[in-house]
Amino acid sequence: MSDRFLVSAVGAVIAVDTASRDGSFQRRAREAWSDALITGDVSADATVSVRDAVSDEEALSLLSTDVTLAALAHRQGDQLWMLHATGLADESGRVIVLSAASGTGKTTAARHLSRHYAYVSDETIAIENSGAVVPYRKPLSIIEPDAPHKVQTALSSIDGGRALPGGLRVAKIVVLDRTSDGPLEPEVDELDMATALELLAPQTSYLGHVPAPLQLIDALLTATGGAVRLRYREVSTLDALIGTLIAAEPATVPPIPSSGVDNDRFATDAHEGTYARAEAVDALDLGDGRLAVLQRSDGGGRFNILDGIGPAIWAAANASDLDVIVRAVVEVHGAPDGLDATQAVASAAQQLVDDGLLQRLSAQT
Numbered sequence: 001m002s003d004r005f006l007v008s009a010v011g012a013v014i015a016v017d018t019a020s021r022d023g024s025f026q027r028r029a030r031e032a033w034s035d036a037l038i039t040g041d042v043s044a045d046a047t048v049s050v051r052d053a054v055s056d057e058e059a060l061s062l063l064s065t066d067v068t069l070a071a072l073a074h075r076q077g078d079q080l081w082m083l084h085a086t087g088l089a090d091e092s093g094r095v096i097v098l099s100a101a102s103g104t105g106k107t108t109a110a111r112h113l114s115r116h117y118a119y120v121s122d123e124t125i126a127i128e129n130s131g132a133v134v135p136y137r138k139p140l141s142i143i144e145p146d147a148p149h150k151v152q153t154a155l156s157s158i159d160g161g162r163a164l165p166g167g168l169r170v171a172k173i174v175v176l177d178r179t180s181d182g183p184l185e186p187e188v189d190e191l192d193m194a195t196a197l198e199l200l201a202p203q204t205s206y207l208g209h210v211p212a213p214l215q216l217i218d219a220l221l222t223a224t225g226g227a228v229r230l231r232y233r234e235v236s237t238l239d240a241l242i243g244t245l246i247a248a249e250p251a252t253v254p255p256i257p258s259s260g261v262d263n264d265r266f267a268t269d270a271h272e273g274t275y276a277r278a279e280a281v282d283a284l285d286l287g288d289g290r291l292a293v294l295q296r297s298d299g300g301g302r303f304n305i306l307d308g309i310g311p312a313i314w315a316a317a318n319a320s321d322l323d324v325i326v327r328a329v330v331e332v333h334g335a336p337d338g339l340d341a342t343q344a345v346a347s348a349a350q351q352l353v354d355d356g357l358l359q360r361l362s363a364q365t
Contacts, residue, residue, distance in 0.1 A: 005030055006038040009071035010082060010126040011134040015044035016067065025056050032060060032152040035119065035137040035161060046070040061149040064141055068123055071136070076206035079256065080134070081127040081216055083173075084203040086110040087120030087135070088246070089164060094171035095133045096246040097125045098230075099203050105178040105235065107140055111158065112235045113242060118162040119155045124205065125170075127220055131253045133168040172224050172245045175199050177231045186232035186241050193218065193286050194305050196227040207294065207301035212259045214284035214294055223253045260284055261293075274361050275317040275325060275349055285311075293357060304357060309333055313349050317358050322346055 003019040003026055016033065018026045029050065030037070048066045051059050072082055085099035086106040096117075100106050110122040119137060126134040140158075141150040155161060175191065191199070197217065207213050221227050225248060232238060260283035281301065284292040291311035295302045306314055309329050316328035326345045336344055352358040 005033070006042055006044060007033050007036040007067060007138075008038050008135070009036065009067055009138065010075055010124055010136045011080075012045045012071040012074040013038060013042055014067050014070050014074075015047040016063065017047055017049040019049075020052050021050055021056070021059065025050070025059065028056065029060060029063065031157070032139040032154055034154045035139075035156050045074045055149075057147070057149045057151070060139075060152040061141070064123075064138060064150075064152055068136075068138065072124065072205045075126065076209045077211075079129045079211045079216060081210070081213075081220060082205040083125050083127065083200065084123070084205065085125040085173075086122045087125040087133065088113050088117035088242075089120050089133075089168055090117055090246050091165055093165040093167040093169055094246050094249070095120055095125070095168050096171055096242060097127075097133075097173045098176050099125075099173065099200060100176035100178070101203065103143075105176055107142060108235050109176065109238070111140060111142075111155070113238070114155055114159055114162065116239065116243075117246070118164050120164070120168065127170050129216055129219070129253065129256050131169045131220060131223055131250055133170050135164060135168065137164075169250060170220060170224055171248055171250050173200070173221060173227045174245065175227060175229045177229050178233070178235075179231075180233065182231050182233040184233060184237070186230055186237050188241065188245075189229045189231070191227045191229055192288075193221065193226075193284075194288075194290055194292065196221060197284075197292055197303065198305070199229070200227065201294075201301060201303045205300065207303075208281050208296035209300065212256055212282050213301070214282040214292055215257045215260060218284055219253050219256050223251045224248070225250075271319075272362055274319045274321055275313075275353075275358050276319045276361055277314060277317050278357055278359050280357075283314075291315075295356070302356075304355065306352075306357070309345065309348050310352065313345060313352060314357060317349070317352075319361060322349070325349065 051062045085097045089095045107122045121136040139152040261280045281294045291306045293304045312329045312332040316325045
């Protein structure tokens with residue numbers, strides 16, 4: 001048996017090097033990853049070596065994490081929504097995406113629903129700008145009583161597995177909300193775009209590195225009828241509702257616009273004391289007077305929603321004097337009753353400066 005094998009992970013080819021472990025571990029690792037194995041002469045995009053000086057169980061658990069991180073790092077910067085989620089596909093290739101934070105029921109849902117649907121992933125669902133879904137059939141990471149580490153198990157070893165249909169495409173994106181006191185009968189709430197972004201952005205890998213990420217998410221959610229939140233208590237109650245949600249035929253995803261921000265520095269008449277937008281990755285008009293703004297951060301992306309006069313200030317701040325911004329705000333919102341417009345706008349602009357969304361230009365800028 002070779003001490004190296006290849007797996008497919010969100011479209012990346014990852015070589016797993018098990019040379020440091022014995023033959024028993026090598027067999028266990030290959031069996032755990034059997035649903036994602038690649039055969040044939042294929043070049044690897046990255047190589048992951050099994051950790052040394054830990055138990056077999058811990059090494060298998062860490063391997064799952066390391067393969068995921070290597071794959072996500074390789075795909076960063078692609079126009080690809082990499083969402084921390086479980087995915088199941090019906091026979092026609094429609095995929096339901098179930099997103100939630102770690103430890104809140106995704107793997108349990110994958111295990112239960114795989115009786116009816118093909119397993120796509122319980123870790124990351126990668127969605128292309130066309131709506132096509134890229135699978136990541138990693139081992140299930142199962143919490144078992146008294147086990148110090150999550151047990152890594154190929155889903156096919158539990159239920160025989162279902163072959164993936166061709167032409168996977170996203171049909172519906174669902175935010176899971178499972179609680180011990182949740183409704184006995186599952187309930188679905190439609191999410192507006194702002195709420196969907198607030199819930200899904202933290203579950204997105206390398207969000208700040210994706211070209212026009214907010215435009216991409218908006219287009220995909222619009223094509224699939226918007227995200228929903230699914231509140232429930234027991235996964236065994238979800239079958240009928242999941243069947244309804246996955247049956248929706250997604251619309252064609254429209255062309256993705258370029259980023260909604262212009263980071264060019266700055267207007268030719270920029271001078272000390274003027275206001276300018278801080279660098280941002282993308283901005284999205286939410287259609288209700290609010291504006292979503294994404295900036296890059298160490299964690300991948302920093303997400304803000306501006307409301308009130310915030311969007312008008314942010315749009316007008318192109319190395320602009322305060323009086324220019326005041327006129328732009330009054331043009332959109334009218335003069336405030338009982339307030340000094342300049343004072344109100346200056347206060348709101350300073351708050352945006354404090355939040356890192358605007359900057360006040362200095363002589364050194």
